[in-house]
Amino acid sequence: MARRPAVVTIADVAARAGVSLSTVSRALNGNPTVDPTLAERVRAAATELNYTANPWARSLVSGRTQTIAVVVPDLANPTFQTILRGLGRAAAADDFHVLVSDSAESVDAERTLATTTRRRTDGVILCAPRMPQPDLDALAATLTPLVLVNRTSPDVASVRADYGAALRAQLDDLHRLGHRRILHLSGAPGSASGAQRAKALNAFAAAHPEVDLRRLPCGVDADAGAAAADAVLDSGATAALAFNDLVAVGLLDAVRRRGCRVPDDLSIVGFDDIPFARFTTPALTTAAVPAEELGRAAWVRMRALLSGEAPPPSLTLVPETVVRATTGPPPS
8 A cells, every 4th residue: 555645744844944933933824023034934935845834823822713604695696695705705716715604684694693693704705684773883893903895884885886876866867768757766775875875866856846756666587577567567667776786687577477578668777796797688787886896896895804904995886887788768
């Protein structure tokens, strides 16, 4: 039977370099107190011996797990998957791992997951769209380092999309097309982005009293959009603005099954620009949330915090309207 190759240990590296075990540990962890000549000797010995540090041992020495926690409300939503892709790739480039938790749209779960995962990781990146602001502020005070996605809290690093500005741009586009009966399918109550959208709707209504702008309570997934189809058609609206692309896709399928022609009879607008929005029939008009960029930006701020540096200023990005084939002039 072939012999298994001997495992190279930190003691072997120390013996090859002619230094102490503590010097090897400090040199391989980038401690600036190690003399540069000794550090180079240690690295050369480690390379010659093909030494790979045990990650558990390294975490005991450094006090770091090289892992961050990310809490998202719904892993089934492609927007959060895209945020995680940007964040995960950026973290991996810095030799960090990402532990992902799904709160299933529960405020209590958001709070619990953020607290428990912080105990096992070096920091938390939190997407908490439903949590009331006072609760979020109180939680943020107990978590450090912390980066918020699509939320803000005093003295906490954050990255966010401006949902209100993007929705107002969508409303303006529909108005230019001639729509005067517009229905907004609102998402789950208590949503932070929903509050931004409500302000945009109110501002638009005040500026355009000639428009019949109504709101229809709705959920956040394709089933909710499909379930709203009869109410949308009965409303007499010529355009429907969905809370997100999933709702828009469900609505689009359901109204077409009822014989409604999109956009000839009804224009439909989504939000997020999830990967398959361009492949619906007809292709979905939406607002492109720069989700991958938000993920990368969240990691940049977390990396700065982990390094003891001041993070870059909080970042706000405005989603861009993407006009496709589900919108057109209202029926004559």
